[in-house]
Amino acid sequence: MPSFAVVTFGCQMNMHDSTRMEEVLRGAGYAPAQDVEGADVVLLNTCSVREKAEQKLRSEVGRLGQLKRRRPDLVIGVAGCVAQQEGERLLRALPQIDLIIGPDNIPELPRLLADLDTGGLPQVRTVFDVDAPSFLSARPRPGSAGATAFVTVMKGCNERCSYCIVPHTRGPERYRPAREIVDEIATLVRAGVREITLLGQTVNSYRDPEASLPPGPLVAERRWQHTRGSLARQDETEFPALLYRIAEQVPELLRLRYTSPHPRHLTASLIRAHQELPVLARHVHMPVQSGSDRVLRRMIRRYSAAEYVERTDALREAVPDLTLTTDVIVGFPGESDEDFEQTLELMRRVGFVGVFGFKYSQRPFTPALQLADDVSEAEKGRRLERLFATVDERKVAHLTSLVGSTQRVLVEGRGKVQAFSATAGEGTASYTGRTERNEIVHFDAPWDVTGEVLEVTIREAYKNSLAGDLQELPPRRAPAASAASSTRPGGAQPSRVGQDGRRLLPVLG
Ligand code: SF4
Secondary structure: OOEEEEEEOOEHHHHHHHHHHHHHHHHOOOEEOOOHHHOOEEEEEEOOOOHHHHHHHHHHHHHHHHHHHHOOOOEEEEEHHHHHHHOHHHHHHOOOOOEEEOHHHHHHHHHHHHHHHOOOOOEEEOOOOOOOOOOOOOOOOOOOOOOEEEEEOEEOOOOOOOOOOHHHHHOOOEEOOHHHHHHHHHHHHHOOOOEEEEEOOOHHHOOOOOOOOOOOOOOOOOOOOOOOOOHHHHOOOOHHHHHHHHHHHOOOOOEEEEEOOOHHHOOHHHHHHHHHOOOEOOEEEOOOEOOOHHHHHHHOOOOOHHHHHHHHHHHHHHOOOOEEEEEEEEOOOOOOHHHHHHHHHHHHHHOOOOEEEEEOOOOOOOHHHHOOOOOOHHHHHHHHHHHHHHHHHHHHHHHHHOOOOEEEEEEEEEOOOOOOOOOOOOOOEEEEEEOOOOOEEEEEEOOOOOOOEEEEEEEEEOOOOEEEEEOOOOOOOOOOOOOOOOOOHHHOOOOOOOOOOOOOEOOOO
């Protein structure tokens, strides 16, 4: 049986695509390899949103090229956004590669690999499924489901943020039928998943292509002070109605999150859904990118700082202890000291408890290439540090305020951080989970409590997380069949730690 390994770079969307690739390959008779070095097929699922991720791909292909010299039958495939962006060019630049496959062509993997196996030439398949969009559903194997899972609701993006390559690499917005989304969530919940994160580049612009959803709550009477004209009404999407549909049809689901939303679609109906649906987590990651209206206009974000603040204020008024995190780009072309000070002011005003901060870097095919990249690297670095320091202050105060409280934690698995519980004894291990507000909590337990919702009393606050002690142990469960995990270089999981301690890059938005 041929073996495969999938190596993932980038955001949750890529993580999700990697899981679908693994399922497609297993379905075609491939088995996961113990490690990359031993695999017959290695697929590098790439990200091109930041320059660094692209450089990483090139060095990974170089490393695999050495392996291929020893094992000429090794198939090296490149998937994801760099594959979509570069296509043939990548094949010419890196001749070690056998296969380039775009995000919409994953179902074709077995056929393309079979062609290569019979002596076919290197292949490039990067066609968007615009005419007949399709979405691969999760096929959880018995005992393989984790506590959390991603479910795609849409792909592509119709926004044209001037710095962003996603509209080029993922194509126009295509939505998945609500019926399919609900079915996939129900399947995952039956398999043991407790928390679902709905995925999409602008997830809250969702509209049901089968028009099966009722209109959202009629809250059009809400007048936004900072949104011009009738825009507030036009921005109403069917995303809130999808949330109500999921809550109604999968009542066993414990928690529902979504990423990444666009602030323009943080509408009155969505705010009402947060107020009315207990399944919705009390945390929202809402990318803002800048606090300066001048920079937001140059970024073509289509909202002002005041509009962002008004809408997030309304959300927190509706759900008082909800936490907010965000994305910020520093050093965008033309960003002055004053513009950057406005971003820091917005961080304080909104009270974010986490930020993914990035230095602007020019990306191919983006409108911002027309603008001079005129903030020096040193200045971008200084701004990034100040951004993190500003948000850290609020985050540390927030985490410290939770010491002594008892939190309900959904256990996601074994942790890397020892919780040093006073009650830790022989056989105890560290576990990690999240609260509804997305705070990471470490604690010790004497047996596997993954997937349980447990009460943990917080003992200590760290920079990005909390440590605590279990209130009560749940009964011991019979061990599940061991879950095969995808192979990563060096056995590492494909996670990246953001400034707020979240494990992955956001999906933009
Ligand atoms: S930043 Fe988000 S909303 Fe803007 S173009 Fe990229 S994916 Fe679309």
